[in-house]
């Protein structure tokens with residue numbers, strides 16, 4: 045039935061009236077109908093808006109969820125050891141690339157793995173940064189060194205005693221038992237672990253691991269079987285034959301490359317600050333690697349910028365501006381390198397009060413002689429017994445002379461030193477036939 049049947053004519057109304065009434069009813073119905081339709085439309089629109097808001101809210105929630113999952117995943121990845129933070133790949137030069145080391149947290153807890161302290165992830169990086177560096181317990185190292193037996197002592201330095209030890213996997217290592225003095229010592233230990241675990245170069249002694257078990261702090265290094273350059277050139281009655289000219293040149297180049305790496309190739313330049321003969325270690329084929337980073341400092345952004353600091357280092361090796369005013373730059377290392385080069389040339393120590401007056405200080409004695417061919421020949425280490433090339437000697441003396449200039453700005457960059465030494469070392473194979481087994485080893489070494 046249609047709508048019309050509902051609208052029955054009322055009694056007492058004329059046809060016209062009826063018609064009018066009908067029309068009126070009809071229009072009133074239509075208006076009501078229109079009103080209903082309008083209400084339905086408003087309700088419909090309201091529903092559409094509501095649904096849109098809900099779906100929008102859902103969409104936002106999904107986005108937030110995805111972002112959270114991603115963040116969680118990336119933090120897990122960095123904790124798992126993938127190098128998500130690469131100091132080298134950091135393009136912002138104003139950021140201290142090694143700043144992350146500050147966040148390492150060495151808190152002791154017996155529950156921690158192997159009872160040693162960790163570079164606990166107070167931020168997100170240490171395990172990634174300490175890739176390849178093992179954590180040892182004090183017990184592990186006691187076993188490795190026969191209870192730190194005196195017979196295993198291979199050296200004593202200002203910061204502790206070094207032992208030869210055999211690790212559980214058979215690796216022979218140098219184990220440095222660090223004497224800790226207050227917070228500074230602790231900071232130095234953390235700094236060295238963090239720095240060496242990031243700096244990998246064939247010209248630096250490799251850090252194999254560390255131990256921070258309760259109060260013990262030890263560093264485990266690769267063992268350098270020929271000891272320090274100090275022992276090789278200065279120890280009287282040393283059982284090895286004196287280092288030959290070729291070996292000395294090769295050592296000079298290896299050391300120059302080590303400092304070049306620290307100054308110019310590390311993400312932030314590093315000033316060694318204690319470069320000297322006893323911190324140059326020699327492997328089985330007399331290839332040199334630089335060690336000992338207790339005093340190292342993260343350098344300024346630019347190569348010649350200076351840091352004002354306490355003058356710490358070794359007398360005889362410290363650049364004058366650093367020793368007297370604490371002005372530290374990469375050029376301070378260049379000066380120390382020049383002193384080591386003079387030791388290689390002359391066989392003399394940087395300070396020797398047993399010598400006649402005027403010869404106590406190697407640099408002040410050598411500097412005026414270094415640019416005079418005749419005098420240079422008179423300065424040469426007698427242990428070489430005349431076995432060297434005079435031309436090369438003069439060239440090396442000239443390099444040493446610029447490195448030990450009293451004015452820091454006149455000293456060269458380590459890159460320049462490396463470039464000057466490379467042709468001399470390359471020529472060695474022609475000058476020295478392969479009869480010298482030591483030199484033969486050097487040429488076939490992967491570091492060449």
Ligand SMILES: Nc1ncnc2c1ncn2[C@@H]1O[C@H](COP(=O)(O)OP(=O)(O)OP(=O)(O)O)[C@@H](O)[C@H]1O
Pocket residue numbers: 198199200201202203204205206218220249265266267268269271272274275318322323325335336
């Ligand atoms: N990795 C190593 N392999 C072999 N011998 C090492 C190793 N590390 C150190 N030594 C020996 O131990 C000695 C002491 O080293 P250490 O670094 O403690 O002090 P240093 O360099 O002699 O003096 P300082 O502490 O004043 O810098 C070295 O001179 C070297 O003979």
